[in-house]
Amino acid sequence: MTRIALVTGGIGGIGTSICTRLAKDGCTVIANHHPSEADAAAAWKADREAEGFRIDTIAGDVSSFDDSARMIKEIADRHGNIDILVNCAGITRDKTFKKMELAQWEAVIQVNLNSVFNVTRQVWEGMLERGFGRIINISSVNGQRGQFGQANYSAAKAGMHGFTMALAQEGAAKGVTVNTVSPGYVETAMTLAMDDTVRNSIISGIPMRRMAQPDEIAAAIAFLASDQSAYMTGANLPVNGGLFMH
Ligand code: CAA
Secondary structure, rough: OOEEEEEOOOOOOHHHHHHHHHHOOOOEEEEEEEHHHHHHHHHHHHHHOOOOOOOOOEEOOOOOOHHHHHHHHHHHOHHHHOOOEOOOOOOOOOHHHHHHHHHHHHHHHHHHHHHHHHHHHHHHHHHHHHOOOEEEOOOOOHHOOOOOOOOOHHHHHHHHHHHHHHHHHHHHHHHEEEEEEEEEOOOOOOHHHHHHHHHHHHHOOOOOOOOOHHHHHHHHHHHHHHHHOOOOOEEEEEOOOOOOOO
């Protein structure tokens, strides 16, 4: 049976690897992007086609409940019901707390955490009714241990796992699993945006002495999306090169 997977933030650094990996594993994959990224999404789709992947793209502002509802309906019309949802859309607005403005707090909570409600809420009842579903929330090592300059991001990422644990209990008896993956530092545009000195000092503190490649994160998501992970729910899977162990 071909599973239908939606990856929010699907054209981003980690999102791209998740999409191609799930496509390799036989899923029909839809990559969500922000409505303002229409040109980038068209180029992204063409690049994936050149690599041999047919991955659909869909615009949707996941920080808006109404636009998320519209997007899920459009996917249902084009492809059918979503079996696998990967909540991967996320942003950073790093600032020491004394300099952090309300807008930077709100943007990160809205895009990284409220989006998880906005999108999951649209697919949840259908998954319960059909007796199968996989929700995978992409959090961060910094939601587990906190990070200097990321009070907003760490709060949102920790909140994602609270959501995971609560929802996992509601889905457990119905074949719907909910899990978190907490990547460490991954080589993407998001980590490249950090100052070089800061980045190098972070890398020197990682026991593996390197950042992750996006494919190394996608491998964990592929497992959680698969039928083999059926007995795993409410978990928080760290993929962080040893940066945080607990
Ligand atoms: N611990 C303690 N003190 C630190 C520190 C740390 N980790 N990092 C910086 N400081 C100190 C500096 O030494 C400096 O001290 P003094 O004022 O005494 O000289 C002070 O903090 C600098 O404070 P400022 O308010 O002036 O900060 P800034 O504007 O220079 O930079 C920052 C602040 C932008 C947050 C910068 O520290 C930074 O980029 N930090 C990295 C944040 C980070 O890890 N982001 C991850 C992005 S990737 C991602 O989020 C993906 C993921 O999931 C992992």
